[in-house]
Amino acid sequence: MKKQTWLLIGIIIFALATRFFNLASPPEYYFDEVYHAVTAKAYAVNNPAGYEWWHDAPEPGTAYEWLHPPVAKLFMALGWKFLGENAMAWRIPGTLFGVGAILLTYWIAKLLTKNEKVGIIAALLASLDGLLLAQSRIGMNDIYVSFFILLTVGLYILSRQSEHHSDRWLWLTGISAGLAMSTKWSGVFVIGMVGIWELLLWFKMGRAWFKRLPKLVIIFGVLPLALYVASYAQFWLQGHTWSQFGELHNQIWWYQTHLEATHAYQSKAWEWPLSIRPVWYWVHYYDNGTVANIYNLGNPILFWMGLAIMVSMLVDQLLDWRNGKEHVFNHKTILLVAYCLIWMPWLLSPRIMFSYHYAPAVPFLCIALAMQIVYWLTGSKWYRILGYATLILIALTFIVLSPMWLGIPLPADWWQYLFWLPTWK
Numbered sequence: 001m002k003k004q005t006w007l008l009i010g011i012i013i014f015a016l017a018t019r020f021f022n023l024a025s026p027p028e029y030y031f032d033e034v035y036h037a038v039t040a041k042a043y044a045v046n047n048p049a050g051y052e053w054w055h056d057a058p059e060p061g062t063a064y065e066w067l068h069p070p071v072a073k074l075f076m077a078l079g080w081k082f083l084g085e086n087a088m089a090w091r092i093p094g095t096l097f098g099v100g101a102i103l104l105t106y107w108i109a110k111l112l113t114k115n116e117k118v119g120i121i122a123a124l125l126a127s128l129d130g131l132l133l134a135q136s137r138i139g140m141n142d143i144y145v146s147f148f149i150l151l152t153v154g155l156y157i158l159s160r161q162s163e164h165h166s167d168r169w170l171w172l173t174g175i176s177a178g179l180a181m182s183t184k185w186s187g188v189f190v191i192g193m194v195g196i197w198e199l200l201l202w203f204k205m206g207r208a209w210f211k212r213l214p215k216l217v218i219i220f221g222v223l224p225l226a227l228y229v230a231s232y233a234q235f236w237l238q239g240h241t242w243s244q245f246g247e248l249h250n251q252i253w254w255y256q257t258h259l260e261a262t263h264a265y266q267s268k269a270w271e272w273p274l275s276i277r278p279v280w281y282w283v284h285y286y287d288n289g290t291v292a293n294i295y296n297l298g299n300p301i302l303f304w305m306g307l308a309i310m311v312s313m314l315v316d317q318l319l320d321w322r323n324g325k326e327h328v329f330n331h332k333t334i335l336l337v338a339y340c341l342i343w344m345p346w347l348l349s350p351r352i353m354f355s356y357h358y359a360p361a362v363p364f365l366c367i368a369l370a371m372q373i374v375y376w377l378t379g380s381k382w383y384r385i386l387g388y389a390t391l392i393l394i395a396l397t398f399i400v401l402s403p404m405w406l407g408i409p410l411p412a413d414w415w416q417y418l419f420w421l422p423t424w425k
Helices: 003-020 033-044 071-083 087-113 116-127 130-136 142-161 167-181 185-211 213-230 233-237 242-258 269-274 300-323 331-348 355-377 381-406 412-417
Strands: 280-285 290-295
Touching: 003 087, 003 116, 003 130, 003 381, 033 071, 033 087, 071 087, 071 142, 087 116, 087 130, 087 142, 087 331, 087 355, 116 355, 116 381, 130 142, 130 290, 130 355, 130 381, 142 167, 142 185, 142 331, 142 355, 167 185, 167 213, 185 213, 185 331, 185 355, 269 300, 269 331, 269 355, 290 381, 290 412, 300 331, 300 355, 300 381, 331 355, 355 381
Parallel strands: none
Antiparallel strands: 280 290
């Protein structure tokens, strides 16, 4: 096998190891597992209460989670069916989707740049990010929607790059978009991405583009909505009605638009790329004086440098468009549109938000930074030093902060050295 293949295998083994390390701890539900994992258990035993909004808590400190579509919880329910009632059951599916997200990051980077090195480094960076790691180790739906958003983007790029814009890949793109929407409502952002990319294609093709319009309406309108309804198959088989389906969504919409609750670890969307306010998921104090914590903090060096590269890429692209140097649809356009459409809508959200909403944007940040690192590594001596120094610094940051993501016990007074910013506490 080629050297690059071995490197990719090594990255995947590393990702699996970090995601499975100490995965059964804590053995009880933590943070939003009290909603998602509990509801997955209801799905696993075909308990209709998992879809119904009027029930009391099934266990103290828990509640049925009907606010999001069911796909992520259905995968967790498979874990319950095969592995029984334990923490590994509802977390393992997410760890596998998390590793899948790293593979998709590699694939998209390679599709965009036709450069194996960019793909390898993008996958490496994704494997060294703490937000993706933390979300891969908890029974929540964010890593699942991240996976399906990445899959949708990759398939759409493939459809545009394939000869004669192959319909096969476009239909698969629509199916993946439907799965993203059926995992979390924010998965609809990927439809917005496709809309912008198709608008750019319209500028290129002119009136000939309108021949695509009926097909696009079916693939990215009708098909995702049909899959969304189909994702509630268990709901229908349990005997629920269309009237209840409508009322369920009325309840979801009312909750999402009227929620006035606050949380100690809520954050604003503009804070996410700056790693200002992570969420404190779990803590345990041991008799020997050590303390274990779990935070969903992103790798701050990766986040800060990636954001700087994204801003630089935006400026370059605007200058290129103004000067007519580049076609409107290229790898910069794809990355910028994907990144902005995942993150920026949250800037307008009226409800409280948390940093884990930023998780689907991180792989695109990794790809942009990987492109820049490869550029540095193929440049002059000082550029090469900068490229290697960036990779080493991100890797060292991962090592230093890994106890925050893996729940590793440390002496209590050591934790002060891991809180680089006071807002992390």
